[in-house]
Amino acid sequence: MIVIEDHPAELCVRAVMEPAFLNLGSDVDPSTIPLSPLDLRRYAWAQARQRLHQGAFRDLVITAYRLRCTVCRLAHPELLDAAHIIPDADDRGVPIVQNGLSLCKIHHAAYDNGILGIDADHRVHISRRVLAEKDGPMLKHGLQELEGGTIILPIRVTDRPDRDRLKQRFERWKQAG
Numbered sequence: 001m002i003v004i005e006d007h008p009a010e011l012c013v014r015a016v017m018e019p020a021f022l023n024l025g026s027d028v029d030p031s032t033i034p035l036s037p038l039d040l041r042r043y044a045w046a047q048a049r050q051r052l053h054q055g056a057f058r059d060l061v062i063t064a065y066r067l068r069c070t071v072c073r074l075a076h077p078e079l080l081d082a083a084h085i086i087p088d089a090d091d092r093g094v095p096i097v098q099n100g101l102s103l104c105k106i107h108h109a110a111y112d113n114g115i116l117g118i119d120a121d122h123r124v125h126i127s128r129r130v131l132a133e134k135d136g137p138m139l140k141h142g143l144q145e146l147e148g149g150t151i152i153l154p155i156r157v158t159d160r161p162d163r164d165r166l167k168q169r170f171e172r173w174k175q176a177g
Helices: 054-064 105-112 128-132 137-142 163-176
Strands: 002-007 012-016 080-084 100-104 116-118 124-126
Touching: 054 080, 054 100, 080 105, 100 105, 105 116, 116 163
Parallel strands: none
Antiparallel strands: 002 012, 080 100, 116 124
């Protein structure tokens, strides 16, 4: 274990586990082992389920929103995600444009974590807890000032977010508080 912060007044420390190969026993001084930063990297193989439809869904949704975040209008496609209104794991969470919103990374995370909600009338809502916080400019301009604003919509009416899905998601957002 490597102590990275010491807080004696609180009787606590912040520590990280040292790499496993440094656990050489109490009789070996780790500082005597020549290590480079490359020696500290560790990897593991993992198996994951991949959503094969996600790439096409992302392209269709982001294109429908003219390569912009629907909330803040950010026009950098590399920073945009296609967020599901009804989650992919839900039976109604099908990968169609009407179940998607083009959101920048921060607004996607805020949407998925209950900080940002969008009602069926396309108005943006920010959680009361976050509205009450005092922090820096990102919180103020990136979230709090969006309260009560409206999202941009795709030009094609057939690509616009499904109002019933927005309503269902927003009801869950309100209940979560």
